[in-house]
Amino acid sequence: MPSATLLGQAVVSGLLAGGLYGLLALGLSLSWGLLRLVNLAHFALALLGAYLTYQLGTALHLSPWVAAIVLVPAFFGLGIALHLLFARFRVTEFTSLLVTFGIAVILESVIQWFWTADYRRYETPYASASFKLGPVFVPLLELFACLTAATLALATWAWLRFTYVGKALRAAAEDPAIAGAFGVDHRRHALLLSGLSAAYAGAAGTFIALIATLAPSQIWAWLGVVFAVVIIGGLGNPVGALLAGFLIGMSESITMAVVAPAWAPLVSFSILIGLLIFRPERV
Amino acid sequence: MLEVRELSIAYGGAPAVWDVSLDVGAGELVAVIGPNGAGKSTLVNTIAGLHRPRAGVIRCAGVELGALPSHRVCRHGIALVPEGRRLFTRMTVEENLEIGCYRDEARAERAAGLERVYGLFPILRERRRQLAGSLSGGQQQMVAIGRAMMARPRLLLLDEPSLGLAPAVVDAMFAIIRAIHDEGVAILLVEQNVIRALDIANRAYVLEEGRIVAGGAPDALRRESRIREAYLGVAN
Incomplete structure (x- = not known):
């Protein structure tokens, strides 16, 4: 049995890592839940954002925060462009899996072509900055990523809950024809939501660049665990995605501390399978 | 208020409504009755903009609706209870x-x-x-x-509002429909409860196999022997 300090450290690290899971899950959950598009390219977009942050920082010496101010709006536009493509070819929930898988493979190749398959590490002065909370280390960057995820999740929740556009999006997710009969222009809203989802991928990318070691194949490393987070959190539910991120992040890091790192995926997928067995109506 | 002229609708490839013409005047309550599968729902859904007509004209207060994108139709004062x-x-x-x-x-x-x-x-x-x-x-x-x-709405499209409801609730529902009508809202009512529909309507149309086969004042329809047999359960 590990010491209390080690456990405490595992809880904090897990929470912080979970924030990044939540941030990645957010955009995916929105497009899946509200547009019925399963966007496998979401991870590729996030990693592209990470590489671009890295490139702007190393080649142009642009601070990652300035890079984010450029990248997030650019990704918003990219998301709209992608959705126009999906709408043009009448992509459905099922075919979206195939199409976005293809886009993910293409983006992986593009990343590999520009940056090679070598591992890249973006060194920044604050990469190792942390403070001590009692005996536990809290890395600043990961804390900031976590706070950003929480802010975006809550803001998105409030937007969906309280604005007419948000209500229209939820209504159209359930019955687009009837929502249309009351004046909801779902195609315009879908573009907005796709842009937002890609912008979230861009924001996640900035943090991935700062926190993780970059390699093109990272796209697939995120896939399983973030899918679990999206489903556990409930499709189209931003706060659910955030909380599920915390849950999976913590269960992984506690498993790593108590048992062994290799067991971590088993625990997160057991949670997912348990949920699908006992609460299937949530999916 | 509403003018439908020679409207044909194909639904899922098969033609569902043929050459239908009907009118609803301002503040009027018009019923459409007919058996299941006659195309009643297809007809009102198309007026509300859910389907594109294949041919014909749907005009509301002088504005042609048939070619509008569905989210624009409601601007012309039409609302649907599907x-x-x-x-x-x-x-x-x-x-x-x-x-x-x-x-x-x-x-x-x-x-x-x-x-x-x-x-x-x-x-x-x-x-x-x-x-x-x-x-x-x-x-x-x-x-x-x-x-x-x-x-x-200036025109309310009501599609089977009493379907699946307990009898006491059906009474309440028809009282509400009458109250809305008394406020001056025109109503196009599709209803399988023919007796109730004819009681409340100013005029009615009979739709069978996608075509209008009869129409007129409720009293006149009640006297037609074919309608008495098929819809009112009265043997002649």
Whole structure:
């Protein structure tokens, strides 16, 4: 049995890592839940954002925060462009899996072509900055990523809950024809939501660049665990995605501390399978 | 108010409605009766903009609706209470009503609209924060009518409002339909309860296999032997 300090450290690290899971899950959950598009390219977009942050920082010496101010709006536009493509070819929930898988493979190749398959590490002065909370280390960057995820999740929740556009999006997710009969222009809203989802991928990318070691194949490393987070959190539910991120992040890091790192995926997928067995109506 | 001329609709490849012409005058209550599968729902859904007609004209207050994108149709004062209610079940009662007043003109009168709907259906005020999917069938029908009323319609399309409801609730529903009509809203009512529909309507059409086979005042229709046999269960 590990010491209390080690456990405490595992809880904090897990929470912080979970924030990044939540941030990645957010955009995916929105497009899946509200547009019925399963966007496998979401991870590729996030990693592209990470590489671009890295490139702007190393080649142009642009601070990652300035890079984010450029990248997030650019990704918003990219998301709209992608959705126009999906709408043009009448992509459905099922075919979206195939199409976005293809886009993910293409983006992986593009990343590999520009940056090679070598591992890249973006060194920044604050990469190792942390403070001590009692005996536990809290890395600043990961804390900031976590706070950003929480802010975006809550803001998105409030937007969906309280604005007419948000209500229209939820209504159209359930019955687009009837929502249309009351004046909801779902195609315009879908573009907005796709842009937002890609912008979230861009924001996640900035943090991935700062926190993780970059390699093109990272796209697939995120896939399983973030899918679990999206489903556990409930499709189209931003706060659910955030909380599920915390849950999976913590269960992984506690498993790593108590048992062994290799067991971590088993625990997160057991949670997912348990949920699908006992609460299937949530999916 | 509403003029439909030589309307044909194909639904899922097969023609569902042929050469239908009908009128609803301002403030009039017109019923469409006919057996299941006659194309009644297809007809009202198309008027509401859910399907594109294959041929013919749908005109509301002089504006041609058939070619408009579906989210524009409601601007011309048409609101639909669809068959089976089709509420947004994962949203609250009040959110469903708010989608009703989504179009700009109606949105400005959201508060007055909610008061009017809660006045018609006091139970909905109590349930306004509840998920629409958790209500009873009768209450869901109230939400569906309330949602349409929030759009401030001049023409209300009611598709089988009494379907699946308990007899006492059906009585209440017809009283509400009469009350809405008394406020001056024109109504096109599709109803399988022919006796009730003919009681309440100013005029009625009979739709069979996608075609209008009879039409006129309720009294005249009640006297036609074919209609007495087929719809009113009276042997001649």
